[in-house]
Amino acid sequence: MEMIIGFGFLLLTFIGVFLLVKANKKDRKTENKPQEVVAPPSDCCGAHEICEFDQMKMNESVIEYYDDEELDAYKNIDEDSYTNNQIEQFREVLYTLKTEEVKYWLLSIERRHIQLPTILKSEARMLMAEA
Structure with missing residues (x-):
């Protein structure tokens, strides 16, 4: 029985x-609704994503947020000084990003003077490699 x-x-x-x-x-x-396909400008070199990233890198005044405004509280904190709870906040944002957004997010937090926790750097690199 x-x-x-x-x-x-x-x-x-x-x-x-x-x-x-x-x-x-x-x-x-x-969640993965089809995105609208937009033709690149006629002067595009064919490496549109790279050009777009380079333009964003050159214009330091551009800061794009990824629903991560709470991370602004960690401005000017050393990458090795985060608590486990703070690291989990970063990880939560990182893993909600699309793989092609990771490099833009890293640039965004860099411009906001926020250092990515050391433990998450290799995870971010692996996600970018998937793109």
Whole structure:
């Protein structure tokens, strides 16, 4: 009898996990709405993303926020001085970004005089490599 109850519990657990995974995939599909395709300007060199990034790098007055205004509280804090909770705040923002946004976000926090925690630098590099 105990074996049947254990098997039933195990079966319900697998069904629950399956439904959660399926619901998560459905949520991702609705989040990834198709983006409007815009033709590049006629004077574009074909490396549009690189040119756009270079232009942003040259204009230091441009600071773009990525729903991360709370990180401004960490201005001028050394990259090795963050607490675990503060590191998790950075990590939460980092992993909500699209891979192509990571380099822009890094530039944004640099311009805001916010240092990325040391432990997250390799994670950010790995995410940028996926782009």
